[in-house]
Amino acid sequence: xxNGTIALGIDLGTTNSVVAxxxxxxVPEVIPNSEGERLTPSxxxxxxxxxVVGQFARDALRVDPDNVVMFVKRQIGNPxxxxxxxxxEHTAIDVSALILEKLRKDAEQALNMSINYAVITVPADxxxxxxxxxxxxxxxxxxxxxxxxxEPTAAAIAFGANRKGDKKTVLVYDLGGGTFDVTLMxxxxxxxxxxxxxxxxxxxxxxxxxxxxxxAVQAFQAEHGFDPTAEEYVAAELREQAEKAKRELSKRSSxxxxxxxxxxxxxxxxxxxxxxxxxxxxxxxxxxxIRNVLEHSKLAPEDVDQVILVGGxxxxxxxxxxxxxxxGKDPDAxxxxxxxxxxxAAIVAARELAEIEPEALxxxxxxxxxxxxxxxxxxxxxxxxxxxxxxxxxxxxxxLARNTPIPKEESRIFPTTTANQTAIKITIYQGxxxxxxxxxxxxxxxxxxxxxxxxxxxxxxxxxxxNTNGMVEVQATDIETGLQAETVVNYSQGLSQDxxxxxxxxxxxxxxxxx
Numbered sequence: 001x002x003n004g005t006i007a008l009g010i011d012l013g014t015t016n017s018v019v020a021x022x023x024x025x026x027v028p029e030v031i032p033n034s035e036g037e038r039l040t041p042s043x044x045x046x047x048x049x050x051x052v053v054g055q056f057a058r059d060a061l062r063v064d065p066d067n068v069v070m071f072v073k074r075q076i077g078n079p080x081x082x083x084x085x086x087x088x089e090h091t092a093i094d095v096s097a098l099i100l101e102k103l104r105k106d107a108e109q110a111l112n113m114s115i116n117y118a119v120i121t122v123p124a125d126x127x128x129x130x131x132x133x134x135x136x137x138x139x140x141x142x143x144x145x146x147x148x149x150x151e152p153t154a155a156a157i158a159f160g161a162n163r164k165g166d167k168k169t170v171l172v173y174d175l176g177g178g179t180f181d182v183t184l185m186x187x188x189x190x191x192x193x194x195x196x197x198x199x200x201x202x203x204x205x206x207x208x209x210x211x212x213x214x215x216a217v218q219a220f221q222a223e224h225g226f227d228p229t230a231e232e233y234v235a236a237e238l239r240e241q242a243e244k245a246k247r248e249l250s251k252r253s254s255x256x257x258x259x260x261x262x263x264x265x266x267x268x269x270x271x272x273x274x275x276x277x278x279x280x281x282x283x284x285x286x287x288x289x290i291r292n293v294l295e296h297s298k299l300a301p302e303d304v305d306q307v308i309l310v311g312g313x314x315x316x317x318x319x320x321x322x323x324x325x326x327x328g329k330d331p332d333a334x335x336x337x338x339x340x341x342x343x344x345a346a347i348v349a350a351r352e353l354a355e356i357e358p359e360a361l362x363x364x365x366x367x368x369x370x371x372x373x374x375x376x377x378x379x380x381x382x383x384x385x386x387x388x389x390x391x392x393x394x395x396x397x398x399x400l401a402r403n404t405p406i407p408k409e410e411s412r413i414f415p416t417t418t419a420n421q422t423a424i425k426i427t428i429y430q431g432x433x434x435x436x437x438x439x440x441x442x443x444x445x446x447x448x449x450x451x452x453x454x455x456x457x458x459x460x461x462x463x464x465x466x467n468t469n470g471m472v473e474v475q476a477t478d479i480e481t482g483l484q485a486e487t488v489v490n491y492s493q494g495l496s497q498d499x500x501x502x503x504x505x506x507x508x509x510x511x512x513x514x515x
Contacts, residue, residue, distance in 0.1 A: 005116070005117070005353065005357050005360035006021060006111065006113055006115055006117070006353075006360070007021075007115075007117035007118060007119065007146060007349035007350065007352060007353040008020070008021055008031075008103075008104070008107055008115055008117070008118040008119070008143075008345075008346070008349060009021065009022075009028070009118070009119050009121075009154070009342050009343065009344070009345025009346030009347070009348065009349045010100070010103060010118050010119070010120045010121065010138075010342065010345060011121050011151070011154070011339075011341040011342035011345060012042070012073065012096065012099065012100065012103075012120055012121065012122075012134065013042055013073065013176060013177060013178075014042060014071055014073040014074060014176055014177040014178025014179060014204060014206065015041065015042060015070075015071070015176065015177025015178065015204075015205060015206065015312070016039040016040060016041055016042060016177065016312070016338065017039070017040045017041075017042050017099060017103055018030060018038065018039060018040070018338065018339055018341070018342035019031045019033075019040075019103050019106070019107050019342060020339070020342040020343050020345065020346035021107070021111070021346050021349070022346050022347060022349070022350040022365055022368070022369065024362045024364065024365065025364055026350075026362075026364045026365045026367065026368030026369070028158065028343040028344075028346040028347050029343075029346075030339050030342060030343070031106070031107045031110050031111065032106075032110060033054060033102075033103075033106040033110075034105075034106045034109055034110075035054065035055060037055065038338075038339065039338060040053075040054045040055070040099075040102065040103060040106070041054050041055050041057065041058040041070075042070070042071075042072065042073065042099050043055075043057040043058040043061070043068060043069065043070045044057050044068070044069045044072070044095050044098050044099065045057035045060040045064065045067060045068045045069075046067045046068075046069075046083070046085040046086075047060065047064070047067065051085075051098060053098055053099055053101075053102035054102060058070070061236040061239070061240075062233050062236045062237060062240075063233065065232040065233065065235070065236050066232070067085075069083055069095050071177070071178055071206055072092050072095045072096055072099075073092075073096070073178055073179075074178050074179075074201070074202065075092035076092045076093065076096055076130050076133045076134060076137070077092070077126075077127070077129035077130035077132075077133040078092060079091070083095065092133065093133050093136050093137045093140070094137075094140070094503065096133075096134065096137035097137040097138070097140035097141045097503070097507060098141075098507070100120075100137055100138055100140075100141035100143065101141040101142070101507060104118075104141055104142065104143060115143065116142070116143060116144055117143065117144050117146055117349065117352075117353060118138060118143045118144070118145055118146065118349065119145070119146050119147055119148070119149055119345045119346075119348045119349035119352060120134055120135070120138055120145055120148055120149075120345070121148070121149055121150070121151045121154045121341050121342070121344075121345050122134055122148050122149075122150060122151065123150070123151055123174075123179040123181050123199055123201070124150040124151060124152050124153070124174075124181040124183055124197040124198075124199050124379050125179065125180075125181055125197070125198065125199025125200065125201060125379055125380075126379065126470075127379070127380050127430050127440060127442070128380075128430060128442050128470065128471060128472050129440070129442065131148055131469065131470050131471060132471065134148065135148060135469075136500065139500060139504075140500060140503045140504050140507060141507065142504065142507075146348075146349060146352035146353065146356075147348065147352055147468065147469055148469045148470065149344075149345060149348050149374075149376075150181070150183065150194075150197065150376060150379070150470075151174055151176075151181060151310065151341045152172035152174045152181050152182070152183035152185075152197065152310065153172075153183060153185070153192065153194060153344070153374060153376055154340075154341045154342075154343075154344030154345045154348065155172050155174065155308060155310040155335075155340040155341050155344050156170055156172050156183070156185055156187060156192055156308060156344065157192065157344035157347050157348060157372070157374070158335055158340045158341070158343040158344035158347065159306075159308050159332070159334070159335055159340065159344075160187050160190075160192065166188070167186060167187070167188035168186070168187055168188075168305040168306060169184070169185075169186055169299065169303055169304050169305050169306075170184075170185050170186075170187050170304070170305065170306045170307075170308060171183070171184050171185075171290070171293075171304045171306070171307050171308070171327075172184075172185070172308045172310055173286070173290075173307060173308065173309055173310065173314060173319075173323060173331065174199075174310040174311050174314075174341075175203075175204060175205075175286065175310075175311045175313040175314050175319060176204050176205065176310075176311035176312060176313060177204045177205040177206055177311070177312065177313070178201075178202070178203075178204040178205070178206050179199060179200070179201055179202075179203065179204055180199055180200045180203040180204060180285075180286055180289070181197065181198070181199035182197070182198055182199065182286065182289045182290050182293055183196070183197040183293070184196050184197070184293045184294065184297050184299070184304075189371070190371040190372045190373060191373045191375075192372075192373070192374045192375070193375045193405075194374075194375060194376045194377045194405075195293070195296070195297040195299075195377070195403070196292075196293035196296040196297050196377065196403045197293065197377055197379055197403065198289040198292050198293050199289065199379070200285065200286075200289065203282060203285065203286070204311070204313055205243070205246070205311075205312060205313040207282060208242075208246060208275075208278070208279045208282070208313065208316075209239055209242035209243055209246070210242075211278040211279060212241075212242035212245055212246070212257075212270065212275070212278065213229075213235070213238045213239065213242050215257075215268075215270065215274070215278065216238055216241070216242075216257045216259050216266075216268060216270075217229055217238070217259070219257075219259070219266055219268040220259040220261070220264075220266040223264075223266050224261075224264045224266065226261075226262075228259050228260070228261035228262075228264075229261075230261075231261050231262070234259070234260070234261045238257075238259065241257050241258070242257075245257060245270055245275070246275070246313075246315075246316065247315070249270070249271075249272045249275050249316075249317075250315045250316055250317055252272075253271060253272050254269050254270065254271045254272065255269070255270055256268070256269055256270070257269075257270055272317065275316075275318075276317075276318045279316070279318065280318065283316075283318055283319055283322055284322075287322070287326065290326070296403055301326055301327045301328065302327075302328060304327055306332055307323055307327050307329065307331040307332060308331070308332050308340075309323075309331045309332065309333040309337050310337050310340050310341060311337055311338075312337060312338050314331075314333065314337050315337065320333075347368075347369055347372065348372070348374070350365055350368075350369045351369040351370070351372050354366055354369060354370065375405055376405070376406055376468065376470075377402075377403045377404060377405055377406060378400055378401070378402055378403065378404045378405075378406050378408065378466055378470065379402065379470060380402055380430045380431060380432070380440075381398045381400065381401050381402045381430070381431060381432050382398070382399055382400040382428065382429070382430055382442075382464055382466065382472060383396040383397050383398040383399055383400075383428070383429045383430075383431075383439070384396075384397050384399060384412075384414065384426060384427070384428060384429070384462050384464070384474075385397075385426075385427035385428075385429060385436050385441075386414055386417070387417055394435070394436045394437070395434055395435075395436070396429045396431065396433060396434055396435065396436045396439050397412070397414070398432075398434075399412055399462070399464045400464055400466060402432060404466075406466050406467065406468055406470065407465070407466060407467050407468050408465065408466055409463060409464070409465040409466075410463070410464055410465075411461055411462065411463040411464075412461070412462055413459050413460070413461055413462075413479070414459070414460050414461075414462055415456070415457045415458065415459060415460075416454070416456055416457060416458045416459075416460065417456060418456065419454070419455055419456050420452055420453055420454065421450060421454065421458075422448070422449070422450045422451070422452055423446050423447065423448045423449075423450060424446065424447045424450070424460060424476070425444055425445075425446055426444060426445055426446075426447060426462065426474065426476050426485075427441055427443075427444040428441070428442050428443045428444065428464070428472065428474055428487075429441055429442065430442045442472070443472075443474070443487055444487075445474070445476075445485055445486070445487040446485060447460065447476045447478060447483065447484075447485040448483075448485065449483055450478060450481065450483060451481065454480075458478070458479070458480055459478075459479040459480070460476055460477065460478055460479065461476070461477045461479060462474065462475070462476050463475045463476075463477075471488075472488075473486065473487070473488050474486060474487055
């Protein structure tokens with residue numbers, strides 16, 4: 001392989017993943033996988049001694065559904081989820097690393113170059129746990145993550161490339177296979193400033209497929225009296241039919257679903273109107289988030305100059321019709337909604353690579369990416385656990401509110417609440433509520449070594465900082481003694497460097513079997 005340096009832009013998707021790179025002419029382009037396809041299904045088949053990733057893994061769902069993993073992005077950052085293979089438990093980080101390894105290997109083959117660097121996109125609504133887990137997966141797959149970037153921001157960069165012009169307000173509507181994000185931003189030339197972002201983790205094409213499958217199963221049960229999905233291959237076939245039906249109904253008024261099990265068959269029609277009825281409430285949910293980001297930014301629908309569509313589920317006609325009605329203008333799908341995020345990530349990857357290895361890029365690429373400036377926001381509020389004054393009721397004291405521009409650092413003085421404290425436990429919460437039980441505890445640490453016999457009310461300064469990747473650091477300082485403690489909120493699921501190295505070693509041994 002060649003010895004040049006290159007950085008990939010990777011859209012690690014719930015249903016499909018895409019890889020892109022900026023070529024020597026400064027143009028971002030998608031890199032086809034080893035099968036010649038621009039989309040790689042985010043599916044993994046644990047097939048005996050082999051690990052199959054991509055379309056062949058997805059195809060195996062019909063014959064070996066128990067050993068096929070799909071939609072793992074919905075589990076990233078969840079320490080309790082795992083699959084069994086090769087005598088070990090493998091987490092969502094491990095499975096994601098397998099997908100990233102396939103993407104990296106295919107890109108190396110296509111470009112004839114070794115690849116060590118990447119920019120990976122994440123949903124804007126991803127919390128710190130999911131962001132760190134994604135970065136850990138890339139590390140296991142042998143890539144250094146130059147930065148993480150929110151998917152809607154990456155898409156806006158792709159749409160804005162080579163389209164210099166006046167300042168405009170842009171809303172990115174990102175409805176993919178498993179997640180929904182909406183981001184409002186100001187774009188002026190190479191400058192992108194995010195105003196507000198919101199999202200919903202479990203809302204996307206998979207949920208629409210589930211409703212179509214439910215409809216088909218009910219039709220079969222009404223005719224034959226039993227659930228056809230008791231046979232696992234039927235469930236796999238129905239999912240394929242549901243996805244196909246969505247695509248067909250974006251172009252035509254009706255389609256046919258065929259369900260067969262135990263020698264019985266049902267044929268039932270599905271019309272566009274029926275599909276719209278099934279999914280209308282879920283699409284309406286996305287407009288709650290749209291109204292929230294507009295309200296936060298003190299803007300009205302008519303203030304939005306451009307609505308950008310991202311994610312395969314935006315091909316649904318009901319989505320486009322509702323957006324056109326709400327904003328009074330047709331949404332922009334001039335870039336393939338499946339590819340926009342990866343293309344934008346590739347531009348950011350080239351910009352980041354220019355900072356550390358400028359000689360690796362042509363003058364043309366430097367000219368294209370050199371002026372790019374992106375200012376993003378915090379997707380979830382960050383707070384410190386304390387108590388309501390004069391009570392024992394726990395309280396989440398929010399220090400960095402959602403949609404605060406990042407990077408950002410904030411300090412606040414907290415009084416001690418117990419006499420004779422020689423150590424203080426500091427708990428960090430992520431969430432929008434005063435009640436800590438409604439928020440996500442994202443880390444805790446101890447400030448130790450405090451002198452005994454101190455009264456209540458001694459002052460402790462807490463400082464929270466969030467970097468451009470949306471990752472969090474917290475420091476506590478006892479004002480009287482100067483004692484300090486700090487933590488990086490770390491969501492590698494407790495993985496030490498040695499454990500990461502062990503996973504890298506296992507993956508390297510399995511590399512020849514990853515197809």
